[in-house]
């Protein structure tokens with residue numbers, strides 16, 4: 001976590017966009033933590049493409065529309081949200097700012113924004129819930145110890161979490177060369193407190209020609225059968241996070257999920273996957289409105305949120321965007337980033353002639369030629 005930057009928390013007057021917060025954050029976070037927090041896998045093709053693909057889309061504005069009574073309200077699983085922008089699950093937020101998840105939940109509460117809390121949070125899920133006055137969802141990594149996993153789900157339910165977001169795209173951590181080059185090591189004192197007391201698989205014997213496949217990690221990795229079992233463990237809505245193909249969207253529907261998060265983990269796991277916004281239309285066509293879709297990856301502007309909604313998402317998660325705010329200025333930075341993206345979304349809606357989220361349809365977006 002290093003030493004505190006002397007200006008941590010001060011926000012200069014020129015800061016007005018997520019990109020500005022990125023500049024500020026880069027200045028205020030030590031290099032190794034920066035590499036951990038913001039790197040992508042391998043050559044970072046997907047990391048860049050998530051953003052670039054939004055920038056290739058063009059808006060089609062309709063003018064002189066009646067915008068009376070305009071709003072960004074959203075109802076999902078019977079829960080009401082003031083905007084379709086939720087905070088993505090991000091592990092170990094104290095790497096960005098000493099207040100970590102507690103700063104994020106304060107900002108989410110102040111702005112009535114939904115927050116998805118990571119299994120790998122550095123603060124107990126119950127403590128975060130006690131601080132929250134906005135809807136919380138719990139991100140679940142299914143653990144090798146399934147009994148422990150079941151107890152974790154029960155804890156989240158008891159603490160008042162209102163949905164489970166099961167991340168399925170990272171049975172093994174991504175290869176992040178930028179992080180390796182920076183020599184990142186987890187600082188002492190930061191741990192996955194929610195997983196304390198869990199049995200861990202014995203370390204594997206020295207491998208022969210097998211390094212990963214055939215080892216204990218992969219043998220314990222979740223499968224679709226675990227999603228079916230999860231359905232029996234909880235009455236909470238279940239979303240699977242990390243779907244990038246129509247085939248997997250159909251498999252998720254077959255398991256009875258309540259929602260799908262179209263995500264490539266922000267380009268942190270498998271590099272050279274397409275941008276999420278490029279994968280969305282085919283997935284939306286396959287799902288055909290049976291469950292809501294949530295998209296994350298590359299959202300840095302309110303116009304990106306708009307494009308995701310136009311192409312079939314009901315809501316989006318932002319990851320790095322709020323983490324830039326957290327790293328630069330703690331809770332105030334997260335709240336400011338949320339205000340910025342929300343204001344940009346409202347302006348985009350006003351200027352494209354969309355009074356509410358239902359008006360944001362595919363005809364408002366085209367591909368740049």
Ligand SMILES: Cc1cc2nc3c(=O)[nH]c(=O)nc-3n(C[C@H](O)[C@H](O)[C@H](O)COP(=O)(O)O)c2cc1C
Pocket residue numbers: 036037038050088089090091118119120139167241263264265266267268296297298299317318319320321
């Ligand atoms: C530092 C960091 C830690 C993350 N930790 C988790 C996690 O614990 N669980 C999870 O499902 N996704 C995790 N993610 C992925 C995010 O939930 C999200 O999918 C991604 O950040 C979206 O892309 P964006 O950062 O471009 O908005 C993490 C992302 C970052 C940048």
Ligand SMILES: O=C(O)C(=O)c1ccccc1
Pocket residue numbers: 091120170173265268
């Ligand atoms: O870094 C990540 O993206 C992530 O999801 C994760 C998973 C396990 C431990 C820490 C972070």
